[in-house]
Each structure stands twice: as structure tokens, then as C-alpha cells.
Amino acid sequence: MWSFSGIANNIHTWLGEHFNATWTMIIEMVIAGVAVIGLFALLGLVLVIMERKVSAWMQIRLGPNRVGPKGIFQSLADTLKLLVKEGMTPDGADKLLFNVAPFIAMIVAMLLLAPIAFASNFQLWDLNIGVLYVSAVSSIMVISILMAGWASNNKYSLMGAMRSGAQIVSYELSAGLSVLAVVVMCGSLQMSEIIESQRNGWWIFKGHIPMLIAFITFIIAVTAETNRAPFDLAEAESELTAGFHTEYSGMKFALFFLAEYVNVFIVCAIGATLFLGGWMPLHIGNWEGFNHAMDYIPSSLWFFGKTFFLIFVIMWFRWTFPRLRIDQLLNLEWKYLLPISMINLLVVTAMAILGWHF
Amino acid sequence: MGASSLIVLIIAAVAFSGIAILISKVLLKATTNKQKGEPYECGIPTKGKTWTQLNVGYYLFALIFLVFDVELVFLYPWAVVAKSMGWIALVEIVVFFFILFMGFLYAHKKGALKWM
Numbered sequence: 001m002w003s004f005s006g007i008a009n010n011i012h013t014w015l016g017e018h019f020n021a022t023w024t025m026i027i028e029m030v031i032a033g034v035a036v037i038g039l040f041a042l043l044g045l046v047l048v049i050m051e052r053k054v055s056a057w058m059q060i061r062l063g064p065n066r067v068g069p070k071g072i073f074q075s076l077a078d079t080l081k082l083l084v085k086e087g088m089t090p091d092g093a094d095k096l097l098f099n100v101a102p103f104i105a106m107i108v109a110m111l112l113l114a115p116i117a118f119a120s121n122f123q124l125w126d127l128n129i130g131v132l133y134v135s136a137v138s139s140i141m142v143i144s145i146l147m148a149g150w151a152s153n154n155k156y157s158l159m160g161a162m163r164s165g166a167q168i169v170s171y172e173l174s175a176g177l178s179v180l181a182v183v184v185m186c187g188s189l190q191m192s193e194i195i196e197s198q199r200n201g202w203w204i205f206k207g208h209i210p211m212l213i214a215f216i217t218f219i220i221a222v223t224a225e226t227n228r229a230p231f232d233l234a235e236a237e238s239e240l241t242a243g244f245h246t247e248y249s250g251m252k253f254a255l256f257f258l259a260e261y262v263n264v265f266i267v268c269a270i271g272a273t274l275f276l277g278g279w280m281p282l283h284i285g286n287w288e289g290f291n292h293a294m295d296y297i298p299s300s301l302w303f304f305g306k307t308f309f310l311i312f313v314i315m316w317f318r319w320t321f322p323r324l325r326i327d328q329l330l331n332l333e334w335k336y337l338l339p340i341s342m343i344n345l346l347v348v349t350a351m352a353i354l355g356w357h358f
Numbered sequence: 359m360g361a362s363s364l365i366v367l368i369i370a371a372v373a374f375s376g377i378a379i380l381i382s383k384v385l386l387k388a389t390t391n392k393q394k395g396e397p398y399e400c401g402i403p404t405k406g407k408t409w410t411q412l413n414v415g416y417y418l419f420a421l422i423f424l425v426f427d428v429e430l431v432f433l434y435p436w437a438v439v440a441k442s443m444g445w446i447a448l449v450e451i452v453v454f455f456f457i458l459f460m461g462f463l464y465a466h467k468k469g470a471l472k473w474m
Binding site for chain 2: 029032033036037040070082085087091102106107109110111113114124131135150155156164165166170172183185189241246250251252328330334338342344346349
């Protein structure tokens with residue numbers, strides 16, 4: 001059957017027959033590198049046009065509709081425009097930090113792709129501490145934002161970066177605690193084992209109400225962590241011009257923009273993996289016929305379907321809730337989300353020990 | 359692919375960003391003038407230094423965050439074995455959370471969680 005892991009295995013055996021071990025490894029590395037760059041660029045283009053189309057749909061307007069059929073090439077045209085714009089460095093800026101910051105943002109976004117299972121048996125690195133790796137690497141993101149804001153020599157940038165720092169570190173806590181609920185339930189940090197434990201049902205269904213609470217907490221926290229509306233104080237355009245990337249232009253700005261969108265994809269992919277079963281098809285109890293029919297849908301389609309559904313939900317938030325003030329934002333985290341997710345974790349632990357899940 | 363995938367990913371990220379920036383450098387002819395390098399603050403000339411003192415609230419939150427983040431690191435190994443250890447794991451974590459929560463209440467009482 002046609003699948004990603006089948007293609008990967010075919011390439012591996014073909015290379016093994018024609019080259020020696022060293023060259024096989026090098027060629028595989030190059031293929032993997034080109035593939036992730038392609039995925040990155042494609043995700044950027046797709047998510048930008050998706051964002052604009054979803055916003056247009058929510059506001060009953062057409063959205064971009066000039067370039068290509070239904071305007072699907074609009075983001076490609078935008079990229080070309082950004083490519084010929086000058087990437088300036090302001091005179092008073094800290095030149096080194098200013099130019100290194102977009103690279104760090106890109107590296108972090110790229111590194112987070114490693115433990116994500118895109119299809120069954122199709123994963124760059126199935127490390128046994130996958131969940132811990134994700135939360136460790138994703139917290140480096142805030143360093144690039146602080147670097148960009150500090151180095152710009154612009155008051156708006158600095159304010160935006162400080163707000164963003166306070167926000168990201170705060171919401172990391174409840175995101176981590178809600179992820180731990182899943183880890184307690186299945187007793188492993190490895191992505192493939194977490195997906196395997198959801199073969200007979202996704203955790204959001206198996207774990208009853210406490211798991212649902214963990215899922216909702218996770219979605220709220222990652223929306224804040226990726227600086228998306230209604231938590232987009234860091235780049236509140238009506239008060240801070242563009243936040244930490246005010247001074248960035250041309251390709252350096254595009255890199256920040258791309259990293260931001262890929263981060264949204266990654267957190268949604270993690271959410272889909274932990275709570276919605278990753279590439280596992282939807283199975284309902286003893287409905288043999290239904291389960292068989294669901295198995296025919298390729299696993300990659302399941303994964304991308306779930307992930308893009310979560311991305312759609314996060315875009316939906318943007319047009320539903322007004323932006324929060326900084327004190328409201330920090331209150332929401334420290335006085336509501338954090339205690340709720342701590343108590344929720346205790347309830348989930350009791351459930352796991354009692355075996356109150358199926 | 360194993361741990362070597364991290365090297366591949368880092369190289370891919372640096373190559374991607376580097377090539378993109380390089381292409382845009384090649385494609386355009388940059389001109390300079392005095393106004394161009396000024397910080398963009400809504401067209402009004404900038405006053406004073408940028409790197410000044412900021413609201414202390416940010417640092418207070420960073421300090422409380424540090425406490426809870428270290429707690430989170432301790433929770434990861436606990437979470438893996440919690441199910442197999444049984445009730446003793448739950449009792450231990452309740453004691454741990456209780457101590458932590460006292461500290462949290464103290465910070466709350468002192469007004470560290472109030473935005474100034």
C-alpha cells in the first residue's frame with residue numbers, strides 16, 4: 001500500500017544496493033534536509049493563504065482572489081515581493097544580535113520537527129524523551145524574540161519583546177502540565193508509544209472529562225505561546241506598531257513570519273499527537289465495518305487532517321475573542337489556568353491509578 | 359534517522375535562511391541616507407535612550423516562573439512512573455504540590471502576581 005514509510009524504505013533499500021554505507025547515509029541526510037526545507041516553505045505558503053482565506057470567510061468577504069485561481073498563489077507573490085525588499089539594519093542596532101535572531105527562530109522551528117510522527121513509522125527521530133524534548137526546545141524560541149527586541153534599538157520592539165517573554169514563559173507552565181496528563185496516562189514520553197497507546201481510542205475520549213480539560217488548557221496555552229490573537233500583545237499593531245519585529249524588513253522579517261507560522265503548525269501537530277491520536281484512524285468500539293473503512297484512509301491524511309483542524313480552531317479564536325490586556329493575560333494564567341491544570345493533573349493521576357479509562 | 363537528524367535540521371535551517379537572505383541581497387541595489395537608519399517610531403524623531411529601565415513586574419513574573427519551571431522538570435520523571443508506582447506516587451505529588459502551593463499563595467499575598 002502507498003505510504004510515506006514505504007517510500008522511505010524503498011529509497012533506503014535502493015540506495016543500499018547502489019552505494020556503500022557511508023554514501024547511503026550522506027545521501028539520505030541530503031534528501032531529509034531538502035525534504036524538511038520543502039515542507040517548511042510549503043507550510044509557510046499554505047498557512048498564510050489559509051489564514052487570509054479563513055479570516056475573509058469569517059468576516060464575509062472574498063479575501064485574496066487575483067493571483068491564480070481563487071487567489072491561491074497570493075502568498076507566493078508575497079514571498080517574491082519580500083525577496084526583492086531590502087533587509088535593513090538600523091544604525092543604532094546591535095548588529096550581531098539583530099542579524100542572528102531570525103536564524104535562531106528558524107533553527108528552533110526546524111528542530112521541533114524532529115520528533116513529530118507525520119505518518120505511521122515515518123518520523124525523523126523517535127527519541128524516548130520526545131515530549132520533554134519538545135518542551136525544552138520550544139522554550140528557546142523566547143530567546144530569539146528577546147534578542148530581536150533588544151537589539152533593534154526601538155522602544156516598541158523592546159516593549160513587545162518583554163511582553164512576549166513574560167507571556168511565553170507564563171503559558172509554558174500550563175502547557176507543560178496539561179501535556180503531563182497524557183504522559184501520566186500512558187506512562188511514556190516517547191511519541192510513538194503515546195500514539196500506540198491510543199490504538200483503541202484517542203486520549204481525549206478515553207480520559208473522560210479531566211482529559212478534555214487538559215486538552216482545552218493545552219490549546220489556550222499554545223495559542224498564547226505562539227503569540228496568536230487573542231494573546232498577540234507582543235505585536236499588538238494598534239499600540240506597538242509590530243512588536244519585536246518592527247525594525248525587521250525584507251527576508252529577515254519573512255523568516256520570523258515563517259518561523260511563527262511553522263510554530264503554529266508544530267504545536268497543533270503535538271496537540272493532535274498527544275490528545276487526538278496522531279496518525280491513528282478513528283475507531284469506535286466494536287463497529288468492525290466502520291473501523292475497517294477508517295483504516296483505508298492513509299495515516300498521513302489522518303495526521304494532517306487533525307493538525308489542520310486544530311490550526312483552523314486557533315485561527316477561529318482570532319476572530320472571536322478581543323485582545324487581552326497584559327494584566328488580564330497574566331491573571332488568566334496564574335490565577336486560573338495554572339491552579340486548574342495542577343488540580344487536573346492530580347485527578348488524572350488518581351484516574352490512571354484506579355484504571356478509570358478504557 | 360536518530361540523533362544525526364538534529365545536525366541535518368540545524369544545517370537545513372541555517373542554509374535555508376542564509377540562502378534566502380543572500381538572494382535578496384543579490385537581487386536589490388541598496389541605497390543609504392541618514393534618515394533610513396533611524397528607528398521607526400511613527401515618524402517622530404526618537405527621544406532619549408531606548409535601553410532604559412522597564413517595569414519591575416516582568417522580573418517578578420520571571421522569578422515565579424523559574425520556581426514553577428523547575429517544578430515541572432521534576433514532574434517529568436515522576437509522570438512516567440506514576441501509573442506503575444500506584445498510590446504512593448499520588449501521595450508524594452500531593453505533598454510536593456502542597457509545599458509549592460504555599461509558596462504560590464505567599465507570592466500572591468505579597469502582591470507579586472498583581473500587575474503594577
